[in-house]
Amino acid sequence: MSLVEPETIEELVARNKELIKEVLEVYPEKTAKRRAKHLGAYEEAKSDCGVKSNVKSIPGVMTIRGCAYAGSKGVVWGPIKDMVHISHGPVGCGQYSWGARRNYYVGATGVDTFGTMQFTSDFQEKDIIFGGDKKLSKLIDEVQALFPLNKGVSIQSECPIGLIGDDIEAVSKAKAKEYDKTIVPVRCEGFRGVSQSLGHHIANDSIRDWVFDKQAGKPARFEPTPYDVAIIGDYNIGGDAWSSRILLEEIGLRVIAQWSGDGTIAELEATPKAKLNILHCYRSMNYISRHMEEKYGIPWVEYNFFGPTKIEESLRKIASQFDDKIKEGAERVIAKYRPLMDAVIAKYRPRLAGKKVMLFVGGLRPRHVIGAYEDLGMEIVGTGYEFGHNDDYQRTTHYVKDGTLIYDDVTGYEFEKFVDKIKPDLVGSGVKEKYIFQKMGVPFRQMHSWDYSGPYHGYDGFAIFARDMDMAINAPVWKLTKAPWAA
Amino acid sequence: MPQNAENVLDHFELFRQPEYKEMFEKKKQFENPTADAELERVCEWTKTKDYRDKNFAREALTINPAKACQPLGAVFAAVGFEATLPFVHGSQGCVAYYRSHFSRHFKEPTSCVSSSMTEDAAVFGGLNNMVDGLANAYNMYKPKMIAVSTTCMAEVIGDDLNAFIKTAKEKGSVPAEFDVTFAHTPAFVGSHVTGYDNVMKGILEHFWDGKAGTAPALERKPNEKINLIGGFDGYTIGNLREIKRVFASMGVEYTILGDASDVWDTPTDGEFRMYDGGTTLEDAANALHAKATISMQQFCTEKTLPYIAGKGQETVALNFPVGVQATDKFLMELARLTGKPISAELAKERGRLVDAIADSNAHIHGKKFAIYGDPDLTLGLAGFLLELGAEPVHILSTNGGKAWAAKVQELFDSSPFGANCHVYPNKDLWHMRSLLFTEPVDFLIGNTYGKYLERDTGAPLIRIGFPIFDRHHHHRYPVWGYQGALNVLVWILDKIFDEMDHSTNEVGKTDYSFDIIR
Numbered sequence A: 001m002s003l004v005e006p007e008t009i010e011e012l013v014a015r016n017k018e019l020i021k022e023v024l025e026v027y028p029e030k031t032a033k034r035r036a037k038h039l040g041a042y043e044e045a046k047s048d049c050g051v052k053s054n055v056k057s058i059p060g061v062m063t064i065r066g067c068a069y070a071g072s073k074g075v076v077w078g079p080i081k082d083m084v085h086i087s088h089g090p091v092g093c094g095q096y097s098w099g100a101r102r103n104y105y106v107g108a109t110g111v112d113t114f115g116t117m118q119f120t121s122d123f124q125e126k127d128i129i130f131g132g133d134k135k136l137s138k139l140i141d142e143v144q145a146l147f148p149l150n151k152g153v154s155i156q157s158e159c160p161i162g163l164i165g166d167d168i169e170a171v172s173k174a175k176a177k178e179y180d181k182t183i184v185p186v187r188c189e190g191f192r193g194v195s196q197s198l199g200h201h202i203a204n205d206s207i208r209d210w211v212f213d214k215q216a217g218k219p220a221r222f223e224p225t226p227y228d229v230a231i232i233g234d235y236n237i238g239g240d241a242w243s244s245r246i247l248l249e250e251i252g253l254r255v256i257a258q259w260s261g262d263g264t265i266a267e268l269e270a271t272p273k274a275k276l277n278i279l280h281c282y283r284s285m286n287y288i289s290r291h292m293e294e295k296y297g298i299p300w301v302e303y304n305f306f307g308p309t310k311i312e313e314s315l316r317k318i319a320s321q322f323d324d325k326i327k328e329g330a331e332r333v334i335a336k337y338r339p340l341m342d343a344v345i346a347k348y349r350p351r352l353a354g355k356k357v358m359l360f361v362g363g364l365r366p367r368h369v370i371g372a373y374e375d376l377g378m379e380i381v382g383t384g385y386e387f388g389h390n391d392d393y394q395r396t397t398h399y400v401k402d403g404t405l406i407y408d409d410v411t412g413y414e415f416e417k418f419v420d421k422i423k424p425d426l427v428g429s430g431v432k433e434k435y436i437f438q439k440m441g442v443p444f445r446q447m448h449s450w451d452y453s454g455p456y457h458g459y460d461g462f463a464i465f466a467r468d469m470d471m472a473i474n475a476p477v478w479k480l481t482k483a484p485w486a487a
Numbered sequence B: 001m002p003q004n005a006e007n008v009l010d011h012f013e014l015f016r017q018p019e020y021k022e023m024f025e026k027k028k029q030f031e032n033p034t035a036d037a038e039l040e041r042v043c044e045w046t047k048t049k050d051y052r053d054k055n056f057a058r059e060a061l062t063i064n065p066a067k068a069c070q071p072l073g074a075v076f077a078a079v080g081f082e083a084t085l086p087f088v089h090g091s092q093g094c095v096a097y098y099r100s101h102f103s104r105h106f107k108e109p110t111s112c113v114s115s116s117m118t119e120d121a122a123v124f125g126g127l128n129n130m131v132d133g134l135a136n137a138y139n140m141y142k143p144k145m146i147a148v149s150t151t152c153m154a155e156v157i158g159d160d161l162n163a164f165i166k167t168a169k170e171k172g173s174v175p176a177e178f179d180v181t182f183a184h185t186p187a188f189v190g191s192h193v194t195g196y197d198n199v200m201k202g203i204l205e206h207f208w209d210g211k212a213g214t215a216p217a218l219e220r221k222p223n224e225k226i227n228l229i230g231g232f233d234g235y236t237i238g239n240l241r242e243i244k245r246v247f248a249s250m251g252v253e254y255t256i257l258g259d260a261s262d263v264w265d266t267p268t269d270g271e272f273r274m275y276d277g278g279t280t281l282e283d284a285a286n287a288l289h290a291k292a293t294i295s296m297q298q299f300c301t302e303k304t305l306p307y308i309a310g311k312g313q314e315t316v317a318l319n320f321p322v323g324v325q326a327t328d329k330f331l332m333e334l335a336r337l338t339g340k341p342i343s344a345e346l347a348k349e350r351g352r353l354v355d356a357i358a359d360s361n362a363h364i365h366g367k368k369f370a371i372y373g374d375p376d377l378t379l380g381l382a383g384f385l386l387e388l389g390a391e392p393v394h395i396l397s398t399n400g401g402k403a404w405a406a407k408v409q410e411l412f413d414s415s416p417f418g419a420n421c422h423v424y425p426n427k428d429l430w431h432m433r434s435l436l437f438t439e440p441v442d443f444l445i446g447n448t449y450g451k452y453l454e455r456d457t458g459a460p461l462i463r464i465g466f467p468i469f470d471r472h473h474h475h476r477y478p479v480w481g482y483q484g485a486l487n488v489l490v491w492i493l494d495k496i497f498d499e500m501d502h503s504t505n506e507v508g509k510t511d512y513s514f515d516i517i518r
C-alpha cells in the first residue's frame, strides 16, 4: 500500500482504516475480529473514540498491560511512604516492581519511611500447600519489631493468595488490634480483572473500608480552613505532585493531602476533611473521589497540569469552586508564570513545531499530555490506552483531532506496524517499547517514568517537558543510524 | 521563581530551591511525622548489634532480597535460541514485569508473550488460553520455536503443559511438527536460576528425547564438539563473545546452548530485529552428540547437567570463572576434553593479566569486601578477590543455600585471606545492612540495589551483578576469561582510586595523600 502523506481528513481517515485492515491480516480470524473492535480513527463529534476497551487481552499477542497487583501495589498503595507494603506471595512481583516507579518522597528510608524497599513473604512450596496465614501473622510481628516507626502495613496479594484460600482479612484484623495500627489487606491478585485498572479500584475500595471507616468521628489533627484541598491521583513521578502543589498553594489553597505520591497514612485519613478533591489521574482514583462525594459531600474536579494551556484552564476551574481571593490568586499565578511559559515556548517551539507524535500510555496520559505537545506546536497522530475505560475514551474526544488513529490495548505487533507506516517524529510509551522504536530510528520518550527526568506537571514541569522532547527529537544520533556507504 | 527557560532545572536541582524547601516544611504538618529525637534514636538503633540479632532472627519476612522468580530465568534461557519466542502461561502482569526488568538492564527490547489468564481461567484452567495463545503468537510473530513456561498462577491451579500443548496442536494452533518446548517453572520454588535450569533442560529434552512423543528420540553419535552453557548472566553479551574468541583461539568446535548475545545487543540502524542470532535448533538437537558439556554456572544447571551426563557426555561445572585460576581451570578442562593445547595467544593474555595484578595489587591487598548475588557469581568474584590478596569477609546470597555455602567455605579454607570470612546463605540485603554496620568493610560488590546499602552504611559500591539499572553498558564487557578478569580488576581499582581521591581532597586539611601518581 502506498502511504502518501494524507492531506485531507478524508485521506487521513482512509489511510488509517487501510492501516488497520493491514495489521488485522496477520491474525487468525477470531482474533482479528476481536482486535478490530479496539482499533479505529476518531470521528469528530462522536461521543467516544469508537473503540472497545477494558476487556480481556487476547492470549499470545504481546499485550503491554500489567496486572491488578501492579495497579494496587505499584500505583495506589506503594507511594504511601510511612507504611510497610508487603508483596504477599512469591518473590517475583515485588522484585520487578522494586523502586521502579520513581514516585519520589522524602524521609528516612528504612527507619520511618519505606518507599524504596521490597518487603515480601517470599512464598515457598509449603506456604502454597499449607497456606500462608501463619507466615503472614509472624511476618507482621517481625515488621513491628524491626520497624517500630511504621504507621501501618498493607498486604498486597499476589496471584497465589486468592487461589489457596488464605484469610488475609482475618490476620489483618487480629494484628491491627494487637498493635493498634492500620493494617490493610488488599485482594489485588494479578489474575483479577484485565489489567492494572481493577487493581486501582480494589485499592481504592480498601482505603474506603480499612482506612476511612476506622476514622469515623475522629477530629482532624489540624484546624480546618475553607481552602483545604486534597490532590488525588498524582503519584509524584519525578516530583510531579510537588510541582503541582506549589501552584495550588500559590493561588491560596491549602493542600492537606497528596494521593498518593509522597503521601502518608495521616494524609489519607485527613482527606474526608477537605473542601474539594482535585483529581489528576481520573482512571486510578475516580472511585474514591466518588465515594467521598457520596459519603462526605466533598465535591471533586478533574484537572490537567500538563502544559500552560491546560494549566491555565485548570487553575481557573479549580479557583471557580472558591471565593474571589482564590480566583484572584489563580489570575495572579497565571500572569506570574506567563513570561516563563512564553520564554520556554519561544525557545523550543521553533525546534518542534509540526512534529508528529504517537502515544501509548496507561489510563490518563494518552489524553492529558496532548495539550502540552500542542503548546509546542506538535501534533498527536495516534494515541491509545493500556487500561483506559470507555469514560476515558469519551474524555479523549476533547483532546484529539478528527481522524486520529486510536488503538486500545495495542499489541506489540500492531504498534510496531503503525509506527513503521506512519513514521512519527516521536513515540511516547513505556520501557518495553522504548528500545524497539529507537532501533527503528524513531526518537522515543518513556511517558510513565518520564525517562528518568521530570517533573512534567505544572509550570516548572513544562519547561522540563519541552527540553526533553527537544532533546529526544533533535539528538544528533538520529542522523547516524544509516551508514554513509549504505545505499 | 526557580525555573527558567535558559537553564532548565529538573528534579536534581529544582526541589533544592528555597520555594520547594519551604513547601516541604509546610507539608510536614499534615504528615504526622515522628519527632526528630525519636527518629534519630531509632535510626542509630538500626545500626547496632542488638538490631542485627533481631534482624537475623527473622523467619517469615524477607526484605530487599537479591533474587527473582523462576519464569524470569525461563525467559532468559528461551531467548538464547534462534527465533524463539518465550511464552509464559499464566497471568499477564508477570510478563510485563520480566520484559521491563530485562529492558532496564540490557537497554534492549525483550520479546515475550503471555497466555493472559484471568479469573475464569483460574476456575476452569488455562487450556483455551494455551490454544488461542499459541495460535496468535505463531501467526503474529513467526517464531521458529516457542518455549513455554509458567507463572505461579498456572502452577497453583495445576495446568498440565504437556497435555495442553498436545491439545493445542491437535486443534491446529501451530503445525504438528512445530517446535513447542515446555518447562514448569513455579515461582515458589528456587529462583530465577532454577527457572533457567528448568527451561534449558526442557529444550534439550524436547530435541533429544523425541519431541514429547511426536518423533523418535535421537541416538547419540559422539563427536568432538564441546557444548557450553553460560547460565543466567547479566554479562552474557560480553561473556559469550569472549568465550567464542577463546574457543576460536584454541580451534575448538563448539555449540553454545542458549546464546542471547545477539538478541540483547541489536544495532540501531533503522530496523527492529525481534529475533537475532541464538543457538540454531539444529545445533540444539545435535548438541546431544557432543563430547562434553561445560556449564559456566553450576547452580544454573543443577538439573540440566546430570540430564546431559545421563546421555553419556562428560560434564564439567564451573562457578562463574573470574580471575586467573578460575580461567586456568576452564582452559585446562577445555584442553583436557578436546586434546587441544591452550593457545599461545591465551597464554600471553594470562601473562598480561598477571602483569596487571602485579602492578596494582598493592592497592587491593588486605582490603575488606562484602559481596552478594547469585550463587555462582559470588563464588567467582570471591575467588578472584582472594587472588588479589583482598578479604571477602561477607559473602551473601538469597538464592544460595547450604550446598553453596559449603563451596564458599571450601574456598575460604583454601586461602589464608579467607580466614576471617563468613558465608551467609539464604539471606537478604537487609541482613547485609546489619553486617555492614556491625562489621564494616572497605567495599561492597553487588547489583544496583546495593546503592541503598551504600547510602545507608557508607560502604562504596562496585556494581557487578544483575540487575544493573543505573549504570550503562557494562553488560557489553566480559568478566570471564583473562580479558574479563582484567575488566573486573579495572572496575575495582577505579572505585578504590576514586575513594582515595574523595577522602583526600579537602584543601587545607588533606593536601597530603592527594597524590597525582598512584
Ligand code: SF4
Pocket: A089, A090, A091, A092, A093, A094, A158, A159, A190, B069, B070, B071, B093, B094, B097, B150, B151, B152, B153, B187
Ligand atoms: S505472580 Fe508469580 S510468576 Fe508472576 S511475577 Fe509474581 S512471583 Fe513471579
Ligand code: SF4
Pocket: A075, A235, A281, A283, A284, A361, A362, A363, A364, A365, A448
Ligand atoms: S498517570 Fe497513567 S500511567 Fe500513571 S498511574 Fe495514572 S494511568 Fe497509570
